[in-house]
Amino acid sequence: MTRGDEVKRLRRERPKxxxxxxxxxxxxxxxxxAWLSGEFEVGTIDWERRWENCQRFLEKAQPFxxxxxxxxxxxxxxxxVWEWIGGQWQTHGREAFVYTLGLSVVAxxxxxxxxxxxxxxxxxxxxxASPWLPGVxxxxxxxxxxxxxxxxxxxxxxxxxxxxxxxxxxxxxxxAWPAVLALAIxxxxxxxxxxxxxxxxxxxxxxxxxxxxxxxRRQVYFLGSxxxxxxxxxVFFFYRWETCVRDATVLGxxxxxxxxxxxxxxxxxxxxxxxxxxxxxxxxxxxxxDLVSTVVRWRLRKGEA
Amino acid sequence: MRESSLALPGKRAWLGGRRxxxxxxxxxxxxxxxxxxxxxxxxxxxxxxxQLGKFLSAAFSPALVYEDPTPARDGVFLREIGEAIYxxxxxxxxxxxLSVIGGVxxxxxxxxxxxxxxxxxxxxxxxxxxxxxxxxxxxxTLLRSVHEIVWAIVFLQxxxxxxxxxxxxxxxxYSATLGKVFSELIDEASPEIAETLRANGAxxxxxxxxxLLPTVFPDVLAYLFYRFExxxxxxxxLGxxxxxxxxxxxxxxxxxRHYHEVWAxxxxxxxxxxxxxxWGGVVRRRLTTRSES
Amino acid sequence: xxxxxxxxxxxxxxxxxxxxRFGDTVALQRVSLAIAEGERxxxxxxxxxxxTTLLRLLNASQLPTEGTAWLxxxxxxxxxxxxxxxxxxxxxxxxxxxxxxxxxxxxxxVLMGKLGKQGFLASMRSLLLPNQEEQEAVHALLEExxxxxxxxxxxxxxxxxxxxxxxxxxxxxxxPRALLADEPVASVDPTRAEATxxxxxxxxxxxxxxxxxxxxxxxxxxxHLPRLIGIRAGQVFKDAPSGAWSDADFEALYHLDSxxxxxx
Numbered sequence: 028m029t030r031g032d033e034v035k036r037l038r039r040e041r042p043k044x045x046x047x048x049x050x051x052x053x054x055x056x057x058x059x060x061a062w063l064s065g066e067f068e069v070g071t072i073d074w075e076r077r078w079e080n081c082q083r084f085l086e087k088a089q090p091f092x093x094x095x096x097x098x099x100x101x102x103x104x105x106x107x108v109w110e111w112i113g114g115q116w117q118t119h120g121r122e123a124f125v126y127t128l129g130l131s132v133v134a135x136x137x138x139x140x141x142x143x144x145x146x147x148x149x150x151x152x153x154x155x156a157s158p159w160l161p162g163v164x165x166x167x168x169x170x171x172x173x174x175x176x177x178x179x180x181x182x183x184x185x186x187x188x189x190x191x192x193x194x195x196x197x198x199x200x201x202x203a204w205p206a207v208l209a210l211a212i213x214x215x216x217x218x219x220x221x222x223x224x225x226x227x228x229x230x231x232x233x234x235x236x237x238x239x240x241x242x243x244r245r246q247v248y249f250l251g252s253x254x255x256x257x258x259x260x261x262v263f264f265f266y267r268w269e270t271c272v273r274d275a276t277v278l279g280x281x282x283x284x285x286x287x288x289x290x291x292x293x294x295x296x297x298x299x300x301x302x303x304x305x306x307x308x309x310x311x312x313x314x315x316x317d318l319v320s321t322v323v324r325w326r327l328r329k330g331e332a
Numbered sequence: 333m334r335e336s337s338l339a340l341p342g343k344r345a346w347l348g349g350r351r352x353x354x355x356x357x358x359x360x361x362x363x364x365x366x367x368x369x370x371x372x373x374x375x376x377x378x379x380x381x382x383q384l385g386k387f388l389s390a391a392f393s394p395a396l397v398y399e400d401p402t403p404a405r406d407g408v409f410l411r412e413i414g415e416a417i418y419x420x421x422x423x424x425x426x427x428x429x430l431s432v433i434g435g436v437x438x439x440x441x442x443x444x445x446x447x448x449x450x451x452x453x454x455x456x457x458x459x460x461x462x463x464x465x466x467x468x469x470x471x472x473t474l475l476r477s478v479h480e481i482v483w484a485i486v487f488l489q490x491x492x493x494x495x496x497x498x499x500x501x502x503x504x505x506y507s508a509t510l511g512k513v514f515s516e517l518i519d520e521a522s523p524e525i526a527e528t529l530r531a532n533g534a535x536x537x538x539x540x541x542x543x544l545l546p547t548v549f550p551d552v553l554a555y556l557f558y559r560f561e562x563x564x565x566x567x568x569x570l571g572x573x574x575x576x577x578x579x580x581x582x583x584x585x586x587x588x589r590h591y592h593e594v595w596a597x598x599x600x601x602x603x604x605x606x607x608x609x610x611w612g613g614v615v616r617r618r619l620t621t622r623s624e625s
Numbered sequence: 626x627x628x629x630x631x632x633x634x635x636x637x638x639x640x641x642x643x644x645x646r647f648g649d650t651v652a653l654q655r656v657s658l659a660i661a662e663g664e665r666x667x668x669x670x671x672x673x674x675x676x677t678t679l680l681r682l683l684n685a686s687q688l689p690t691e692g693t694a695w696l697x698x699x700x701x702x703x704x705x706x707x708x709x710x711x712x713x714x715x716x717x718x719x720x721x722x723x724x725x726x727x728x729x730x731x732x733x734x735v736l737m738g739k740l741g742k743q744g745f746l747a748s749m750r751s752l753l754l755p756n757q758e759e760q761e762a763v764h765a766l767l768e769e770x771x772x773x774x775x776x777x778x779x780x781x782x783x784x785x786x787x788x789x790x791x792x793x794x795x796x797x798x799x800x801p802r803a804l805l806a807d808e809p810v811a812s813v814d815p816t817r818a819e820a821t822x823x824x825x826x827x828x829x830x831x832x833x834x835x836x837x838x839x840x841x842x843x844x845x846x847x848x849h850l851p852r853l854i855g856i857r858a859g860q861v862f863k864d865a866p867s868g869a870w871s872d873a874d875f876e877a878l879y880h881l882d883s884x885x886x887x888x889x
Contacts, residue, residue, distance in 0.1 A: 034760045034776065041730070041777030050615045051553065054560075058429035061422045067495050077491050084490040129367035136361030185605040186598070187565040189481075189572070190579070193586070198384040203368040204375065257350050277481045290482065294489065302489075306482055313477035528724040531686045532799060533714030533741015538748055542737055546726045 131271035134210030141215035146222035149176040183216030201282040272316035276309035390591035399590040424563035427502035438511020476508035498575035517548040550619040557612030637835040642692035668839040670856035676839040714741025717796030727781035738798030803835035
């Protein structure tokens with residue numbers, strides 16, 4: 028056989044992962060097809076009106092005092108804007124800002140507590156018939172506890188937090204509870220899954236040795252898994268807190284007094300400048316959360332290395 | 333304290349011990365609860381649990397036809413669900429498609445390697461590179477820090493109702509998030525592969541395209557599946573703000589207190605998300621399996 | 626051109642009082658040596674003595690802080706851009722940990738050896754759509770190193786020894802004048818160490834490649850490499866035919882005296 032034939036044979040018989048190939052293909056097709064579906068088509072007729080709309084938005088989004096004095100000098104404008112920001116911050120800004128951050132903290136602490144309780148029963152290893160010692164005859168019902176817990180966690184993280192809060196507002200009223208519970212449920216689902224994956228991907232030596240020494244499920248979890256995985260779990264915890272801040276801003280749109288509430292209120296009053304102020308406040312809150320979370324996670328990783 | 337460091341090798345966790353950390357977080361939670369006036373009495377005295385009970389009990393019998401005997405909307409209920417699922421998929425896929433483009437651009441432009449690592453600029457150019465890097469990163473952070481719902485509201489206000497607004501609203505923060513993850517993957521990719529290819533005589537661009545991109549590709553693809561799942565949730569929620577996705581119909585039925593219909597939409601959304609989650613899980617497992625050598 | 630430069634052209638590598646400093650640390654100090662075309666040389670010496678820096682110097686990945694480094698008559702300092710790439714490309718490097726792209730097939734990893742000789746578009750074409758000749762050329766090289774069957778295998782499914790062969794094939798695909806191997810037999814079992822050294826010497830013998838290998842195993846070094854250069858604390862300790870290396874020389878080269886411990 029010539030080398031050419033040999034290469035052709037090797038090429039024909041090359042190892043292929045059909046699942047990944049097809050998944051990738053279908054995924055790419057889906058992304059492309061969405062744009063070809065024609066669902067996003069925009070009529071060309073009223074672009075003129077839209078452009079006017081846009082101009083009006085840009086004009087009205089300037090701080091009100093600046094709109095009043097369009098001919099003022101730049102220094103005057105700067106002073107006006109600064110005073111206006113101060114006024115906005117005093118009226119509702121500070122209140123909403125603190126409320127938003129507070130909401131995210133309560134929610135993530137609750138979510139963390141919930142997931143610390145749920146992750147051991149959702150872990151495949153810990154709910155195996157005989158964790159880390161597969162050769163031994165073990166429990167018959169623990170695997171079912173695991174399946175049930177994993178199913179509940181999927182449910183918890185699949186429903187968007189905004190929808191959970193939307194359902195809860197009717198029963199609980201326009202206070203912090205619906206938002207806190209919605210964020211806590213959704214994030215407990217995510218943290219529970221990430222945490223249980225940490226346990227399942229843990230190198231076998233520590234828990235395995237403990238099992239060989241005769242430790243039970245709870246002992247392995249608290250003595251073998253928690254100490255070695257704690258800081259990595261905290262990394263996830265702070266990462267989710269960051270997204271909690273982000274989501275807390277918009278949950279206000281359901282009537283809970285976070286930044287989103289005042290954003291919608293300003294929009295309803297057609298105070299677009301004020302609306303933009305709350306958009307930027309939300310951005311600042313998220314960036315602060317981002318910064319704190321990044322620093323903490325960096326320190327945690329460094330401590331671990 | 334030489335003795336104690338000998339007795340206890342290894343660093344003490346930052347943030348103190350585990351108990352201290354947990355205690356601190358709990359205290360933070362309690363203070364925050366006080367700040368947002370979280371009153372447990374509300375849950376007992378004021379809450380209208382029967383409302384929620386009614387809604388939850390409808391979970392066992394999701395609607396298959398309209399609850400209203402004389403439906404204001406015409407058509408078959410199941411077909412409407414199908415349409416809502418389809419549009420949720422289309423909106424999410426459209427948004428992710430855009431964010432892939434944006435994310436790759438941000439990922440390349442936002443990595444330390446692109447500015448400083450491979451070409452190793454010196455002198456003034458180093459400062460320029462730092463400035464460029466910081467600017468790109470700042471823009472990414474700003475775009476990411478505004479929630480897609482807020483973007484949608486801003487676009488609706490500025491442009492009026494366009495289907496494109498919802499898609500772009502999702503795509504903007506998602507591009508920045510993808511870009512962030514992508515650039516971090518590039519920066520964390522093994523520097524030795526890059527150095528080896530440089531030693532072979534490869535140019536900076538070649539190292540980037542043939543050395544770094546294929547190395548991070550499996551992780552990027554796995555992450556994309558996860559973002560698609562998030563995109564489905566975002567698209568569904570934007571229905572509350574007028575996009576014709578599952579959230580839109582769900583809110584309509586909720587307004588009419590047709591809880592069985594609400595559950596039908598909810599189950600559709602759950603099925604969609606669980607399906608993508610499972611699919612992504614399979615792909616992720618296959619992509620990240622490495623030989624043990 | 627003066628007579629020294631003319632002499633340098635005869636040799637594959639010629640270092641003249643080459644010193645390399647990283648900040649305050651001196652990695653190499655006034656190293657002078659000449660390696661002729663087709664010669665097979667081993668660099669021996671304790672870890673951290675400067676062997677890797679020396680190999681980087683021979684690859685123009687590192688320029689001397691002081692002194693000269695002539696690589697086949699060209700100085701790394703005198704060229705830049707495409708010429709520098711061409712210079713690096715003419716010297717194949719097999720790194721210690723192989724550094725292959727794990728998610729690609731073996732074929733693509735080997736094709737990357739040519740990057741230094743191609744423009745961006747040409748390399749794009751060759752990597753995305755490798756033609757029949759390229760595939761056959763890579764297959765021939767893989768057969769040479771003993772893993773022809775693995776042409777289309779995903780690189781991360783290969784064993785460590787197979788990956789090393791891919792790295793060697795990648796370096797050979799550059800069609801280099803010289804081959805540098807950084808600790809190719811560190812942390813491998815004796816059988817594989819022997820096989821790897823035989824492969825490297827056979828390859829260099831077949832195509833008259835200059836071969837520079839850094840290693841620790843004195844028996845292996847003496848068996849396969851006619852000339853050994855001992856490096857200690859950044860300086861040439863002994864440069865002699867391997868027959869002239871006694872056990873006492875190796876003892877002295879690797880001997881850790883108390884002052885060395887304090888320095889480390």
